[in-house]
Amino acid sequence: MLIAGDLSRPKHTPWRARELSVESGGKKRFCLVLVKPSHYDDDGYVIQWFRSPIPSTSLAALYGLAQDCADRRVLGPDVEIDVHAFDETNTRIRCDRLAAMIDAAGAGMVMLVGVQSNQFPRALDLATTLRKRDIPVAIGGFHVSGTLSMLDDADPDLKCATAMGVSLFAGEAEGRLERVLQDADAGALAPLYNFMDDLPGIEGTPIPLLAAETVRRTAGGVTSFDAGRGCPFQCSFCTIINVQGRKSRRRSPADVEKIVRLNYAEGMRSFFITDDNFARNKDWEPILDRLIDLREVEKLNIGFIIQVDTLCHKLPNFIEKCARAGVRRVFIGSPNIARCCSPGKPPVSSPMPATFSDSQTTPRRRSRTTSTSSSGNCRSTCWNFSISRRCRAARTTAGW
Numbered sequence: 001m002l003i004a005g006d007l008s009r010p011k012h013t014p015w016r017a018r019e020l021s022v023e024s025g026g027k028k029r030f031c032l033v034l035v036k037p038s039h040y041d042d043d044g045y046v047i048q049w050f051r052s053p054i055p056s057t058s059l060a061a062l063y064g065l066a067q068d069c070a071d072r073r074v075l076g077p078d079v080e081i082d083v084h085a086f087d088e089t090n091t092r093i094r095c096d097r098l099a100a101m102i103d104a105a106g107a108g109m110v111m112l113v114g115v116q117s118n119q120f121p122r123a124l125d126l127a128t129t130l131r132k133r134d135i136p137v138a139i140g141g142f143h144v145s146g147t148l149s150m151l152d153d154a155d156p157d158l159k160c161a162t163a164m165g166v167s168l169f170a171g172e173a174e175g176r177l178e179r180v181l182q183d184a185d186a187g188a189l190a191p192l193y194n195f196m197d198d199l200p201g202i203e204g205t206p207i208p209l210l211a212a213e214t215v216r217r218t219a220g221g222v223t224s225f226d227a228g229r230g231c232p233f234q235c236s237f238c239t240i241i242n243v244q245g246r247k248s249r250r251r252s253p254a255d256v257e258k259i260v261r262l263n264y265a266e267g268m269r270s271f272f273i274t275d276d277n278f279a280r281n282k283d284w285e286p287i288l289d290r291l292i293d294l295r296e297v298e299k300l301n302i303g304f305i306i307q308v309d310t311l312c313h314k315l316p317n318f319i320e321k322c323a324r325a326g327v328r329r330v331f332i333g334s335p336n337i338a339r340c341c342s343p344g345k346p347p348v349s350s351p352m353p354a355t356f357s358d359s360q361t362t363p364r365r366r367s368r369t370t371s372t373s374s375s376g377n378c379r380s381t382c383w384n385f386s387i388s389r390r391c392r393a394a395r396t397t398a399g400w
Contacts, residue, residue: 028079030185031101031108034062037126038088039119046122051219052090054305057226057274058114058141059085060208065177068206074178075185082108085210088122090217095129102135109184111169115141120157127166136184138193140169142243149196149242162191171195172229172244174205199245202229203252207259212266222305224272225259227251228281240276253286260291264300272305276333279312291325305329 036056038047063085070081082105086093102108110130112123120143127137139161147155148170158168167189169180176195183189208225215223228250231240251259260271275281294300303326310332312318322330 028076029082029105029107030075030079030181031082031105032066032084032181033098033101033108033110034059034066034083034085035093035098035110035112035126036085036087036089036114037093037112037119037123039116039122046088048088048092049090049219051217052087053219054222054272055210055215055218055224056087056089056114057208057224057272059087060210060224061226062111062113062173062177063211064206064209065173066181067209069178069181072178074181079185081181085214087214087217093126095126095133099130099133099135107185109136109138109181109189112137112139113141115139115143117143117146119143124157124161127161128164131164131166136167136187136189137165138167138169138180138184138189140173142239144168145170145196145243146239148194150239167191167193169193171198172200172202174200174202176200196243199230199247199249202226202249203255205251207251207255207262209259209262212268215266215268220270221268222270222272223263223268224274225256226274227256227278227283227287228275231276232280233277238276248280248282250281250283253283253290256287257290257294260294260300260302264302269301270303270305274307276307277309278306279308279315279318284315284318285321288321288325292321295326296324302326303328305331307331307333310334 036059041047063083066081066083070083073079073081075081084101098110102110110126112126115123119141120139123139127139130137144158147158148168161168167180168191170192171194173180176193180189180193210223215221228248229244230246230248231238231244232246232248234241234246263271278284281287291302291304295302306322306327306329308330312332
């Protein structure tokens with residue numbers, strides 16, 4: 001497999017470089033590089049698009065948290081944190097350039113974020129190249145969290161990553177990212193940060209955000225955020241409950257409105273709400289009411305993509321309010337479409353498969369790692385559709 005970067009480049013010594021910078025009167029800097037890895041095709045090439053489908057929610061969440069850490073000066077009042085975010089699905093990642101950015105700052109690290117099972121081999125290859133340059137690297141995402149949750153430490157690829165000096169992060173980064181940055185700045189990253197038993201609340205936390213130039217690399221200029229995490233269901237094919245837990249944790253309607261307003265001010269008009277089942281978010285109605293107000297009262301030209309289950313149409317006013325709020329596309333998931341549509345059999349209530357929760361809408365291929373994506377015995381189907389005749393009628397009424 002081809003690995004980006006020039007392996008002949010000598011190792012850097014970031015903390016010595018910082019000392020020299022301070023001695024010469026320069027300001028201290030810490031360069032944080034966030035990379036969302038892509039994955040390999042069947043021939044071993046990295047899959048990339050000129051315009052990728054949708055931005056990574058994990059990348060947006062980490063970027064927002066990192067910017068908050070920079071604003072709060074978590075590394076000290078005299079240290080500036082430079083945050084850079086790259087999505088490999090639409091950007092070529094050159095490890096030598098990432099290393100040069102960290103060299104220029106004098107200190108820093110690379111975080112490979114939102115890594116799913118089919119992306120972990122690519123993440124390992126990127127980490128291998130960076131570690132040969134002595135760059136601090138951490139890997140987080142569904143594969144690390146799901147594997148540690150379901151298999152403890154039995155996965156050989158996680159052991160391989162730890163052996164090469166890569167730090168692993170399991171769980172969610174709200175309230176924890178600053179500890180990782182402080183450890184990296186001190187040259188003392190832990191082999192494992194495991195917060196799976198302590199999932200944080202997300203109401204009032206720093207909002208997911210991506211720079212406008214990053215969002216413009218997606219088809220249609222769509223950005224994404226999560227309004228909630230966790231799921232009360234126990235579907236056997238899905239890893240959501242193993243990674244995000246069975247307790248629903250939500251952003252407040254005010255948080256969602258803030259996300260939309262800030263992104264709208266940067267020129268973003270289309271949003272993917274990546275909750276695996278938005279219809280089961282207990283605040284779906286007040287959230288939709290806020291979005292309706294933005295569209296109908298303030299005349300904001302905004303649109304949304306959501307994910308729901310097959311029973312969402314039974315929620316009073318759900319279809320109508322989705323139409324008024326600007327929902328233009330819906331992904332619907334069912335573990336067995338035959339049962340869902342068979343006469344005399346009730347439809348199956350099921351959240352959307354986890355593979356769509358982080359914008360990876362391409363078909364997955366078998367990798368050398370243990371899959372913690374929601375595959376297994378799942379026979380799932382998704383459509384771009386108007387939800388039943390009621391939705392089509394609502395679209396006409398709302399001027400969709």
